[in-house]
Amino acid sequence: MTQSEFTDSRRCKNVTQFVLLRESMPGKWSILIALSLAVSSFAVAQSVSQYDVVWEAPSEDSSGSMPIGNGDIGLNLWVDPAGELVFYISKTDSWSENARLLKLGLVRVKMSPGLWEQGMVFRQKLNLGGGQIEITAGEGERERRLRVWVDANRPVIFVEARGERPFDLEAKLQIWRTHERRIKGAEAVSARGLTGNDKNDYPIIVYPDTIATGRADSVVWYHRNEKSCYPVTLKNQHLGGLLQKYPDPLMHRTFGGSMLGEGLRAVDGVTLKSQETRNRFVLEIHPLTAQTKTGDEWLELLEKQVERVDSQDFELARAEHRRWWESFWDRSWIHVSGSKAGDEAHVVSRGYALQRWINACGGRGGYPIKFNGSIFTVDAQVGDEHFDGDYRRWGAMYWWQNTRLPYWSMLAAGDFDLMGPLFAMYSSALDLCKDKTTIYYQHKGAFFPETMYFWGTNGNCDYGWGHPGPETINQYIRREWQGGIEITAMMLDYHAMKQDEQFLSETVLPIAEEVLTFYDEHWDRDADGKIRFEPAQALETWWQCVNPTPEVAGLRHVLQRLLALEEGVRRSQVAAWRRMLRDLPPMPVTDEDGKRFVLPAEKFDVLRNSENPELYAVFPYRLYGLAFGNLEVGLETWRRRRVKESVGWRQDSIQAAYLGLADEAAKYVSGNFSTWHKASRFPAFWGPNFDWVPDQDHGSVAMIALQRMALQDNGGQIILLPAWPKNWDVAFKLHAGMNTTVECEVRGGKVLKLEVRPGSRRSDVKLGSQWQ
Numbered sequence: 001m002t003q004s005e006f007t008d009s010r011r012c013k014n015v016t017q018f019v020l021l022r023e024s025m026p027g028k029w030s031i032l033i034a035l036s037l038a039v040s041s042f043a044v045a046q047s048v049s050q051y052d053v054v055w056e057a058p059s060e061d062s063s064g065s066m067p068i069g070n071g072d073i074g075l076n077l078w079v080d081p082a083g084e085l086v087f088y089i090s091k092t093d094s095w096s097e098n099a100r101l102l103k104l105g106l107v108r109v110k111m112s113p114g115l116w117e118q119g120m121v122f123r124q125k126l127n128l129g130g131g132q133i134e135i136t137a138g139e140g141e142r143e144r145r146l147r148v149w150v151d152a153n154r155p156v157i158f159v160e161a162r163g164e165r166p167f168d169l170e171a172k173l174q175i176w177r178t179h180e181r182r183i184k185g186a187e188a189v190s191a192r193g194l195t196g197n198d199k200n201d202y203p204i205i206v207y208p209d210t211i212a213t214g215r216a217d218s219v220v221w222y223h224r225n226e227k228s229c230y231p232v233t234l235k236n237q238h239l240g241g242l243l244q245k246y247p248d249p250l251m252h253r254t255f256g257g258s259m260l261g262e263g264l265r266a267v268d269g270v271t272l273k274s275q276e277t278r279n280r281f282v283l284e285i286h287p288l289t290a291q292t293k294t295g296d297e298w299l300e301l302l303e304k305q306v307e308r309v310d311s312q313d314f315e316l317a318r319a320e321h322r323r324w325w326e327s328f329w330d331r332s333w334i335h336v337s338g339s340k341a342g343d344e345a346h347v348v349s350r351g352y353a354l355q356r357w358i359n360a361c362g363g364r365g366g367y368p369i370k371f372n373g374s375i376f377t378v379d380a381q382v383g384d385e386h387f388d389g390d391y392r393r394w395g396a397m398y399w400w401q402n403t404r405l406p407y408w409s410m411l412a413a414g415d416f417d418l419m420g421p422l423f424a425m426y427s428s429a430l431d432l433c434k435d436k437t438t439i440y441y442q443h444k445g446a447f448f449p450e451t452m453y454f455w456g457t458n459g460n461c462d463y464g465w466g467h468p469g470p471e472t473i474n475q476y477i478r479r480e481w482q483g484g485i486e487i488t489a490m491m492l493d494y495h496a497m498k499q500d501e502q503f504l505s506e507t508v509l510p511i512a513e514e515v516l517t518f519y520d521e522h523w524d525r526d527a528d529g530k531i532r533f534e535p536a537q538a539l540e541t542w543w544q545c546v547n548p549t550p551e552v553a554g555l556r557h558v559l560q561r562l563l564a565l566e567e568g569v570r571r572s573q574v575a576a577w578r579r580m581l582r583d584l585p586p587m588p589v590t591d592e593d594g595k596r597f598v599l600p601a602e603k604f605d606v607l608r609n610s611e612n613p614e615l616y617a618v619f620p621y622r623l624y625g626l627a628f629g630n631l632e633v634g635l636e637t638w639r640r641r642r643v644k645e646s647v648g649w650r651q652d653s654i655q656a657a658y659l660g661l662a663d664e665a666a667k668y669v670s671g672n673f674s675t676w677h678k679a680s681r682f683p684a685f686w687g688p689n690f691d692w693v694p695d696q697d698h699g700s701v702a703m704i705a706l707q708r709m710a711l712q713d714n715g716g717q718i719i720l721l722p723a724w725p726k727n728w729d730v731a732f733k734l735h736a737g738m739n740t741t742v743e744c745e746v747r748g749g750k751v752l753k754l755e756v757r758p759g760s761r762r763s764d765v766k767l768g769s770q771w772q
């Protein structure tokens with residue numbers, strides 16, 4: 001890869017755009033167009049730059065790390081008190097033998113003379129607009145600059161280092177998986193699917209990584225799964241007959257990387273050192289995950305990947321990287337301001353931008369975002385024990401109630417590409433879930449378990465070791481299957497916004513068909529011909545229910561949405577949906593002292609958790625609310641909710657926004673974005689709350705609420721500022737149905753700007769009642 005002189009980002013905002021154009025548009029027109037694009041990109045960068053995170057001292061340890069990534073590859077990066085640059089490397093698909101999502105390793109970069117020492121100037125900045133971390137240390141001839149970025153378009157990490165005077169550079173890989181080790185006790189929670197085995201006949205073993213020795217110019221390492229918990233999981237859950245049909249996704253999965261750089265030589269299997277002093281070095285790290293028959297085959301794939309990436313012109317690659325991030329920030333934004341809002345305006349706007357940054361850094365890989373840390377977990381002190389960077393509380397499975405929340409925030413943000421991994425995981429698991437339904441219940445359709453490995457089964461800890469089944473021994477999630485309804489609702493929203501008919505036919509309808517069939521066939525009808533959901537439960541909270549609200553409201557919402565589709569559906573499907581809608585029991589609404597409100601279920605007992613299932617009729621299923629009707633019933637349900645709090649995965653702020661409660665929603669949103677993990681330096685590492693650090697629900701809930709405060713779309717009409725407080729000024733750009741974007745500016749309680757694209761949808765926009 002051809003590498004040009006390192007240029008400080010403050011002096012290259014226009015250069016990057018010119019690089020992109022110089023190849024194809026010679027002459028003065030290319031310069032004029034480049035300057036025009038530069039002005040546009042500069043405006044985007046300026047608007048988000050106010051939320052850049054800047055530190056003026058190094059960090060003590062990994063709790064002072066900054067996150068950066070390209071959607072699949074992530075770093076937790078910091079400069080330690082010794083002046084060394086340190087970072088963990090993570091990946092979205094580095095699943096181990098025990099289905100733990102492992103780090104690839106840790107890298108230390110040392111400069112000589114050192115980057116920083118006590119008394120020197122230091123500045124570390126997360127440059128959101130450029131998608132990079134910039135570090136400056138020292139002054140004059142001692143000044144050094146580092147720029148670290150994970151290419152948005154290619155699987156490679158770059159560390160660029162430059163000094164006013166020549167220096168030496170050393171890069172060292174550190175791995176901690178050096179020998180077989182059994183994990184147990186509190187640490188075993190990070191492999192939670194395999195815990196709870198009283199007989200201890202399946203010990204949880206950490207296996208060592210491999211260093212590929214004998215390389216002169218690179219450090220190469222990998223972890224290769226020669227064992228797998230997949231067979232024991234399926235066999236224990238009476239699904240062993242499916243092992244041939246659905247190949248093991250863990251066995252021989254291999255992940256690692258290659259570290260190299262011009263002017264650097266390998267001095268041992270884990271260290272690169274400069275041969276001579278230079279003013280500039282560029283360190284490259286190329287991560288790779290693949291399932292291969294042999295380790296050598298993986299090494300061949302890695303070599304080809306390095307060749308392919310390095311064939312790209314370096315400056316062009318960096319310009320394209322920057323352009324990706326500029327385009328990302330230009331999709332949408334919410335900037336809260338105004339003297340009346342005070343400091344909370346900046347806190348809210350910064351929290352929104354930083355959570356969106358974390359979503360983008362970890363949301364475009366092979367698998368969905370992990371609610372319990374994404375790919376940005378670090379080593380942690382838990383009680384009296386210190387666990388390595390592979391630890392995360394609640395382990396590797398996906399809890400639907402937690403996993404969904406980052407994805408609901410992506411719709412209005414226009415981050416549709418980030419939603420692909422979630423939809424792909426559920427689509428890929430559909431066939432196994434259909435077969436599982438047939439084996440367990442002898443009827444058609446499919447259910448998705450609440451706590452699910454990416455391939456579609458429970459963990460054995462929830463199913464129960466040696467449990468006869470078919471339902472789980474874990475009563476919290478025994479019949480919590482409504483996630484299949486909700487992901488269908490989310491997919492229908494995606495389709496309504498993107499108008500992607502291929503997505504409808506290939507993804508939405510196959511999942512909708514099987515989920516609805518399951519709910520249609522699994523329960524009996526009562527004397528009136530209505531489906532009677534019993535036995536059932538309302539989320540994890542009420543364990544003994546008849547006709548729980550999440551199921552009844554969710555099915556009603558989804559069926560009505562499906563029946564509203566004008567194209568791409570068969571007559572037989574429409575007839576079946578109409579029949580099922582007719583057969584649904586009524587919503588569990590009651591009347592007390594002339595006030596009507598929704599109950600958690602028609603009948604409910606055995607309280608075990610702290611959700612408000614009745615408010616699922618407000619969000620995510622939107623039967624009651626400002627934009628959807630029955631507002632008074634929704635408000636009375638809200639007033640009577642049992643748990644009143646906004647933290648972690650709690651949804652009070654979102655539901656307040658849907659009900660037009662501007663002050664309540666604003667209070668909750670401000671509270672969420674003001675509260676991050678006390679031991680973490682980065683101001684969007686929330687948690688742990690109910691999960692782990694960084695908690696991906698805490699910030700995402702606040703994102704969703706802030707969006708719905710600014711804009712709500714009921715499928716035909718767009719309500720502007722439905723729950724926006726008068727004392728908050730704002731400028732925003734958000735997405736709505738039918739490929740619509742709405743850009744609005746509010747100052748001093750007045751709407752100063754409103755742009756709707758396409759213009760044909762301008763007549764569909766209506767101001768919220770308090771703004772009329």
